[in-house]
Amino acid sequence: MMKPILETFEHAGILEITVYGLIINFGIYFCSLGLYSALNHFPWKQRLGDQQPILQSDLILSIITVFCNTAVFILGVYLWKYGFIKLDKDSGFIQVAVEVLLLTLIMDLLMYVFHRSVHFLRHFKQIHERHHEHESTNLLSLFVLHPIESIGFGLMMLGVLLVFPFSAIGISLYLVLNSLWGTIGHLNHSVLPRSWLKLAKKGYLCTSEFHYLHHQNPGYNFGFYTSIWDLIFKTIHPSSGK
Numbered sequence: 001m002m003k004p005i006l007e008t009f010e011h012a013g014i015l016e017i018t019v020y021g022l023i024i025n026f027g028i029y030f031c032s033l034g035l036y037s038a039l040n041h042f043p044w045k046q047r048l049g050d051q052q053p054i055l056q057s058d059l060i061l062s063i064i065t066v067f068c069n070t071a072v073f074i075l076g077v078y079l080w081k082y083g084f085i086k087l088d089k090d091s092g093f094i095q096v097a098v099e100v101l102l103l104t105l106i107m108d109l110l111m112y113v114f115h116r117s118v119h120f121l122r123h124f125k126q127i128h129e130r131h132h133e134h135e136s137t138n139l140l141s142l143f144v145l146h147p148i149e150s151i152g153f154g155l156m157m158l159g160v161l162l163v164f165p166f167s168a169i170g171i172s173l174y175l176v177l178n179s180l181w182g183t184i185g186h187l188n189h190s191v192l193p194r195s196w197l198k199l200a201k202k203g204y205l206c207t208s209e210f211h212y213l214h215h216q217n218p219g220y221n222f223g224f225y226t227s228i229w230d231l232i233f234k235t236i237h238p239s240s241g242k
């Protein structure tokens with residue numbers, strides 16, 4: 001399935017790769033904004049708090065984030081072209097499912113460490129402060145990040161891909177899951193079934209409530225996909241899952 005796409009990238013020059021990167025990353029951006037708006041109109045939603053006002057500076061920064069993600073994408077394609085990153089062109093369903101799970105769990109731990117570091121290390125703190133100007137959330141919050149933070153996340157992922165070989169489809173599905181979870185995490189409404197909230201308390205899942213509590217109380221809930229590391233390191237907010 002990914003074979004024709006990889007063959008296209010194999011023969012593409014820098015200009016074509018940049019255009020593909022922009023199409024993919026702006027595609028992810030608009031899908032996230034669309035999904036956010038759709039979920040916020042769900043009939044059974046529950047409001048978590050007032051929506052963070054959308055500022056022009058947020059819009060500009062969110063577009064800069066898309067350009068940063070595109071730069072990381074271009075770097076990733078070149079690391080693959082020069083043989084530093086190895087990709088399987090064809091893989092079976094079970095292999096892909098295991099890869100998505102593994103990539104999510106590895107990134108979950110790395111993102112917990114990265115996120116906790118940017119909260120507590122003095123110089124890094126300024127980098128993450130821009131994201132925390134959003135005491136509540138809006139449809140742009142996921143993309144309101146200091147460029148160092150966006151590039152840091154991208155480099156962290158490329159670092160994992162340099163060490164472990166994954167298939168192109170596994171990486172693509174992980175990135176879809178990452179955008180989906182990032183969008184759900186920044187909803188200022190609760191849309192997931194109530195039983196799922198208990199999964200956050202047990203350490204399995206980060207929900208909209210879980211990350212909303214982080215924006216309100218930045219000393220807690222550093223997890224992105226699962227709350228397992230918050231549970232282990234005792235940084236889970238007492239109200240998580242209630």
Ligand SMILES: [Zn+2]
Pocket residue numbers: 131141186211215
């Ligand atoms: Zn956030």
Ligand SMILES: [Zn+2]
Pocket residue numbers: 115119128132214218
């Ligand atoms: Zn934070």
